[in-house]
Amino acid sequence: MxxxxxxxxxxxxxxxxxxxxxxxxxxxxxxxxxxxxxxxxxxxxxxxNEESIAICSLGNNLAKKANFLKDLLDQQLMLREPGSGPRDILEQALYNQNLHIDDFTGRTQITNMNVTKTLCHQNIGITFVYREAVKKELVTGYLVEIPLVDFNIQHxxxxxxxxxxxxxxxxxxxxxxxxxxx
Missing domain, CATH: 3.40.190.10 (Periplasmic binding protein-like II)
Incomplete structure (x- = not known):
């Protein structure tokens, strides 16, 4: 432009x-x-390839240590609508570990990435996004990556x-x- x-x-x-x-x-x-x-x-x-990562607020206890995907299930999961690429990729990654989005304590469907980022920052829940989509927020500390031992998705x-x-x-x-x- x-x-x-x-x-x-x-x-x-x-x-x-x-x-x-x-x-x-x-x-x-x-x-x-x-x-x-x-x-x-x-x-x-x-x-x-773009790398998918899990993100949360700095105040979320998941941000401080390495976790397994199953350790995130007690969280509110914020995700895109059915039919969206990021949701399909997440559902496949969960399936590969014998998990499902319904295994999370709660789920909130959001179509707007900025709303999702704001809610994560406010420690309302977690989400999975492309690293590139939150690059600035990770650098500034507005959001943090949840370190996961068993989640490595490149798409x-x-x-x-x-x-x-x-x-x-x-x-x-x-x-x-x-x-x-x-």
Whole structure:
């Protein structure tokens, strides 16, 4: 945006199904999606793995020592809506350890990342997010990572667009710019 201040840009944070629909309808040029999209219908370019981590308030006793995933079950879990990539990834990680989101003491479904961060900061609960999404909050101490011995999730993102997009060359050029800036 700083290189092209006159560019018209809209950013949407939605689940995978809505973003795929927006691509088909021509409402957006591309989407950044986790791995669960129709590879037959869309062109895509991979973005290297992002690490998922558990986070909480500095005041939460989980922040002070290494834990196992099962040690988090007495917490209020804040998570995205069904069909969202982060939730799917979390549910799979829990399944791999014979756990389920219903095993947590409580669950709160939130579609807005900023609300989730605020509630975690206020020690209302914990959540699982991509490290990149809370990089600033971790550096400032607003939030802290819950050290987990048995949770190491790295997941790729994909730059997804219509295979027959009329401005395919421009979209692919934007991908290259994003990768350079990363």
């Amino acid at each position: 700083s290189r092209k201040p006159t560019a018209n840009i809209s950013i949407f944070v939605e689940n995978i199904h809505i973003l795929q629909e927006m691509l088909w309808e021509g409402k957006i040029d591309f989407a950044l999606l986790e791995d669960h999209f129709n590879r037959q219908e869309f062109a895509h370019k991979s973005i290297p 790729p993102f994909n730059f997804v667009y219509l295979k027959d997009a009329p401005d395919k060359q421009q979209i692919e050029s934007l991908f290259e710019t994003i990768m350079r800036l990363r």
